[in-house]
Amino acid sequence: MGRLFGTDGVRGVAGRDLTAELVMDLSVAAAHVLGDAGAFHASGGRPGSPDRPIAVVGRDPRASGEFLEAAVVAGLASSGVDVLRLGVLPTPAVAYLTTALGADMGVMISASHNPAPDNGIKFFLKGGYKLPDAVEDEIEQRLGEKWDRPVGSAVGRVRDAYGEADRYVSHVLSTVTGRLDGLSVVVDCAHGAAHIVAPEALLRAGAKVETIGARPDGLNINAGVGSTHLDKLQQVVVSRGADVGIAYDGDADRCLAVAHTGEVIDGDQIMAVLAMAMHAEGKLAGDTVVATVMSNLGFKLAMQNAGINVIETAVGDRYVLEAMKAGGHNLGGEQSGHVLMLDHATTGDGLLTSLHLLSAVVREGRPLAELASVMTRLPQVLINVKGVDRAKASVPELAAAVAGAEEELGETGRVLIRPSGTEPMIRVMVEAASAEQAEQLANRLADVVREVCL
Known part of the structure; x- marks a missing residue:
């Protein structure tokens, strides 16, 4: 059998590849590796005690997320882990709340930009970072192992923590200075995990907001909308005369943008705008940005002309993150719109990225298309x-x-x-x-x- 974990967790067609049984077994193994639940059980800990492991669990709106969430919660609680059920929230919100709530691990149930029949499960370490390969391998190795099951007061307790969404929104808003008053924004939420928090955050920041792709029914996630289907957003931005369009993917860990002209602003251009702004403010660590080998040569030439170094990595946000952490850098990302701002988040965050991009538009007093022209995309x-x-x-x-x-x-x-x-x-x-x-x-x-x- 091949390696179960892929480049971003475990994914497959829900109910066929990604079954409730597999997800429950994965959660049990993760509890033993990440939460040290076995040690807790052996110590006879009680609910709420300092040494009792805690997990936060979130999901996107896919219909299959409902039964998969139940399987995750069952696996964790049966292993002696207390579970905070966050409900439908973006992946970066789960990563942030893993840290903010002092959890020992986080779990996100999502297949990102994939179609509705797919789903996935990804885990976060204490501190909100994605798992390194070695930890994923250890979880795989412990699948199906025999273990001493807790009983009575040693089993995990489960409670809903849906109100914690506001803690995440308040956090991302706190990372930007100034307001977005007067800026008209069309937001495409991909019928996904950001359909509530993204419009709310932008409205609280002062923007005039119109939404599309904000009515998930469990089956329409990413269907003709979101960051992989920009046609509709382009049409609405131009027809409404909006200043900017923002498109998230299903779990909102990335975003792309549309200028008032209908021009698509990709991840390279977004990084260029952010890098230039941070460089001008003296906030770009080491005057360096981390990108992948797939970033457009135009991005690298623009950074070179601005006196900004570019470090290249293999394709994948985990490799970008590794290079950023190793070099102490605070900005990196991919052409797909997966941008990491390590001063404020431990993973790519579409809402965070869009707020900083829109803030740059307001602060500079220039249209997004003009700001993005700092780089010329080569064909x-x-x-x-x-x-x-x-x-x-x-x-x-x-x-x-x-x-x-x-x-x-x-x-x-x-x-x-x-x-x-x-x-x-x-x-x-x-x-x-x-x-x-x-x-x-x-x-x-x-x-x-x-x-x-x-």
Whole structure:
């Protein structure tokens, strides 16, 4: 059997891949690893005692989240862990409340931007950080192990803590100075976890807010709305004459934006605006921002021109976070809109990011499109070559073809060949000064991949 944990927790089709039984077993194993529930039970602790482990549990609005939440709570409580049930909240809210409420662990039930039939479960350490690989491996190893089950007063107690959403909203609002008075914002909540807290936070900040994708029914999450489907938001922003549009994904750990012109502002541009603002205020740690190898070359050139260093990592927010923590940096993220601001959060937070982006618009007194023009996105073409052996991504013939393309591009573009981490597929990405050149070179390299990587 392959590794159960993926790049962001355990995901699958709820009820088929991600069953109630599996989720309950995962929660039991996580309780033993993260909450030290076995030690608590052996010590004969009582509910509410200082050594009794506590977990916070949140979810997005998917219908399957209801039975999966019950399975998580059952696994934790049966292991001797007290559970605070947070209800429907964004992933970053669960991460924040893990720390704010002094919990030993946090659990989020969500499949992020995936369609409604999917779901997932991710755990947070005490302190609100996602699990490193070694801890995930330990949880997997302890699945199904025999254990001494607590009884009587040693079983965990469960209570609802839905009111803690306000604590999270107050926290994100406290991280920005000034107000958004007069700014008109269209907010696309993806029928997801931010459908209440995001509009509330923006309204409290003074913005004029119109929402779309804010009526979840358990089955419509991410369906034609949210950060992966921006068409509707673009139309509404332009037709209403709004200043800005903000789109979250299903669990609101990331966001993208739309300018008043309808132009999409991606994660690279959002990071560029934030980096420039923090740099000007002397708040950008080490004058450095952390991005992945997939960030547009235009972002890196803009940062270079502004005197800001860029550290590159592999694709994935966990790798961005590792580099940020290792170097003491406080801003990083991905082109997808997953932005980490470690002065205020332990994980990507779409609501936090959007508040800081909108604050920059108000503070500068310039439209978002103008602020985002600090970087020029070079044309980028990405081709996913499927059905090939990803282990052959470094064969000499392909390396030679890449070297030829790089020589042709010179300093005006770049090439990235990246094997998929989960599928028999190799990704070919080319950036160039023109869309025609990028497409031509990407297709040429894709043909080479098909020839030599079968």
